Amino acid sequence: MFEVMITAxxxxxxxxxxxxxxxxxxxxxxxxVVSIVxxxxxGKTTLLQILxxxxxxxxxxxxxxxxxxxxxxxxxxxxxxxxxNEHIGFIFQFHQLLPEFTALENVCxxxxxxGTAKADAEKRAMELLAFLGLKxxxxxxxxxxxxxxxxxxxxxRALVNNPELIFADEPSGNLDSESADNLHxxxxxxxxxxxxxxxxxxxxxxxxxxxxxKLVMVDGxxx
Numbered sequence: 336m337f338e339v340m341i342t343a344x345x346x347x348x349x350x351x352x353x354x355x356x357x358x359x360x361x362x363x364x365x366x367x368v369v370s371i372v373x374x375x376x377x378g379k380t381t382l383l384q385i386l387x388x389x390x391x392x393x394x395x396x397x398x399x400x401x402x403x404x405x406x407x408x409x410x411x412x413x414x415x416x417x418x419x420n421e422h423i424g425f426i427f428q429f430h431q432l433l434p435e436f437t438a439l440e441n442v443c444x445x446x447x448x449x450g451t452a453k454a455d456a457e458k459r460a461m462e463l464l465a466f467l468g469l470k471x472x473x474x475x476x477x478x479x480x481x482x483x484x485x486x487x488x489x490x491x492r493a494l495v496n497n498p499e500l501i502f503a504d505e506p507s508g509n510l511d512s513e514s515a516d517n518l519h520x521x522x523x524x525x526x527x528x529x530x531x532x533x534x535x536x537x538x539x540x541x542x543x544x545x546x547x548x549k550l551v552m553v554d555g556x557x558x
Contacts, residue, residue: 424493
């Protein structure tokens, strides 16, 4: 019997008069790699942001979001931010690294926010960077790294707090084909190694087809 990581029921989102998400229902199992595909404007990124607690669903439709057995509707903003920091990792199309910090410092940031001791955070960050083939890049700043290396630093940052759940929004959209292929394989290696659940929004058909399940969004709904 599989364990459920995410249960989303009747998720709606409005921006003014624009009805972007129109009653999305989905279940995602622990350890599953799920891709979400669809045309631009279908609502993929909006859904990802709501599932990742970066945004909230519209409340008038009484939708519900449960992650790892925690009902998120009942959490206030501070509790939600704490939950996000401890249980969720994010990988974006643009790596969002801070240019003035080294790779090591960038990776440590979520751990520092969590309150992890500096020595423990740096030890974990070094382990992850080494695992990702960046052992010689600890003290390099983003401007001194290739695109693929920057994205791997962003992956390490997403993993530093050992989150059960990783959300990725067009994670290989800015990479050359070889770097993209390496990143895609890495997601499955991480899942096999650490048992994490991945939800990936992508236009990359190859990555979408590698997933355990591919969800297609059309006009604010999963079809």
